[in-house]
Amino acid sequence: MTTTTETTAELTPEQTGTWIKGLLSVACADGHFDPEEQKLIASLIQDEIAPDIDIDHFSPVTDAELVAAFGGDRPLAENFLRTAVMVGLANGIYSQSEDAELQRFCRALGLEVDALESLKHTLDGRHDAGEHTLRLLDPVRNWLDDLEVKDAKVARFLCRLIPPQCPFERDITLFGRKIVHIPPLCKLNPLYDQLVGLRFRSLTYLADECGEDITPYC
Structure with missing residues (x-):
């Protein structure tokens, strides 16, 4: 499998x-998809990115659309797939439905990405942060x-x-007694560093290459 991405x-x-x-x-x-997050992203899309997308009546991207946009250009198709994987990881849980959608993308674009198989170890949060799991995820970590x-x-x-920072951990209490402890996202998601890296590269690109003010994203 080629490793060229640019x-x-x-x-x-x-x-x-x-792509969007x-x-x-x-x-x-x-x-x-959190309603507030959906509202924020809908505003961004309609005003700046892809105004033709109607998020209130949104239909998933079709195989034909993917082929028309990225077919025949493997580096471009893989870069698209990388960002799609990271969107699936953004909330800290990689679900069966997200995996099915990504596998559909692979089939449509004729891609066989071995690294995606290691993501199945994180499906629906059925993993821990043990050393064995982290080693299993090395292929997808390097690919991303x-x-x-x-x-x-x-x-x-x-x-x-992608969240600008790892959400704070917190305790859920009932009648003055702690009933559950929620760890920060960075502890739930063994690929959180890859998300942070992508966000940083996006910010750097906007600031250095496009000359944009990135304070609204910070």
């Missing part, structure tokens, strides 16, 4: 729209780290979707 041409408006639609398809796949951000609209979307 593409030289900028995305066309059609490619950008399909694909990421939204993953974000909505498990039915846990190869991603280079090359499109401003995609970078803005990722900065909105």
Whole structure:
């Protein structure tokens, strides 16, 4: 499998729209797309990124759309798939429905990504942060780290979707007694560092390459 990830041409408006639609398809796949987050991202899409996408009547990206946008360009298709995987990981849990959507993307684009198999060890949170699990995830960790951000609209979307910091841990109490402890996201998600890295690269691209003010994302 090739490890080349960089593409030289900028995305066309059609490619950008399909890219964002694909990421939204993953974000909505498990039915846990937070309403406030959905409202924020809808505003960003309609105003800045892909105004043709109607998030109130959203339909997942089709196989034909994926092939038209990324077919025949493996580095571009893999970069799209990397961002789609990271969207699936953004809430700390990689679900069966998200995995099914990503596998559909692979089939449509004719990709065989061995690293994705290691993600199955995290399905629905059925994992721990033990050394064995972390070793099993090394292939997908390395594959995700190869991603280079090359499109401003995609970078803005990722900065909105990926949390700016690891959420604080907290205790849930009932009648003055602690009944459950929720650890921070970075402890729940063994690939959290990859999400942070992608967000940082997106911010750096917007600031250094596009000359944008990134304070709204911080």
